[in-house]
Amino acid sequence: MMADVAILGASGYTGAELVRLIATHPGMRVAALAADRRAGAAMAKVFPHLAHLDLPTLCRIEDIDFSKIDMAFCALPHATTQEVVSVLPRDLKIVDLSADFRLNDPAAYAQWYGRPHGALELQAEAVYGLTEFYREALRSARLIAGTGCNAASGMFPVLPLLAERLIDPDEIVMTLGAGVSGAGRAAKEAMLHAEVSEGFSAYSVSGHRHMAEFSQEFSKVAGRPVEVSFMPHLAPMNRGILTTIHVRGDAPALHAALAARYADEPFVHVTPFGTAPHTRHVRGSNFAHVGVVADRRPGRSYLFCALDNLVKGSSGQAVQNANLALGLPETEGLMAAPLFP
Incomplete structure (x- = not known):
């Protein structure tokens, strides 16, 4: 039927x-x-x-x-x-x-x-x-x-690690680059090609609304209040999101935990350890790519997520x-x- x-x-x-x-x-x-x-x-x-x-x-x-x-x-x-x-x-x-x-x-x-x-x-x-x-x-x-598209891109890498107590809930810093289609189709001067092309800028600097979703879902999993630092940027592309997350945690252990958590998920792919995903590799699809790279400082790591904001x-x-x-x-x-x- x-x-x-x-x-x-x-x-x-x-x-x-x-x-x-x-x-x-x-x-x-x-x-x-x-x-x-x-x-x-x-x-x-x-x-x-x-x-x-x-x-x-x-x-x-x-x-x-x-x-x-x-x-x-x-x-x-x-x-x-x-x-x-x-x-x-x-x-x-x-x-x-x-x-x-x-x-x-x-x-x-x-x-x-x-x-x-x-x-x-x-x-x-x-x-x-x-x-x-x-x-x-x-x-x-x-x-x-x-979910919010920005929120989803931050949750895929972070939620499993908070659930397993593998990262410090008080040291989660996210930066994000998002394509202009995330602002919708209504005419806006700031979204004109001449305003966006060849530039890269932060937006909602005083507090993006998707932070409320982060607080809600991260706190629920952690069993205590969690508030992240989050700064979105407008990228000169039509669609796509790449989120970079700085955390305190052992990179190999984080990668192993994410690989195990998403092993049977059809739409979330964990890239090989030490590689960061690219928005080009998920464009137009329902896939999210998650990556882990070790920081030069011991005990600190970078998490990444790339997804298509419209899919x-x-x-x-x-x-x-x-x-x-x-x-x-x-x-x-x-x-x-x-x-x-």
């Missing part, structure tokens, strides 16, 4: 990635596409690279008959999804790609997003969508909160989670090799 899915917010980058992935998915079918400002337009007009697909015309969310939908993907702006989900059928399975349901603590949400949460009863039932760590809960989830960092991870929630094979529709060069 094919699962009929609706994509809400289909005119954005993550919406287009969902369409691209689901178009060849053997267990899902795109049954509805919503984009309020583009309602009535053909998807091929909004995204010409999808012109070869037979897709529904874009419509408004309220025009969708959700009684015929098995799963809704919400690729909507932050603070919008909670209002939309509140009026959707209570038996509808939902994967949210925004930040609206990622944080368990309503006070933390209000602190980081500058407004009270508008759907606390839904926030309480949401399952955090880091598939490799919440797999069993995701199988029975109705509402899945997709493993967002839409691909969303499909991976949807596979579990719909009872489909977890890897279905996601095993395409990265694009290279």
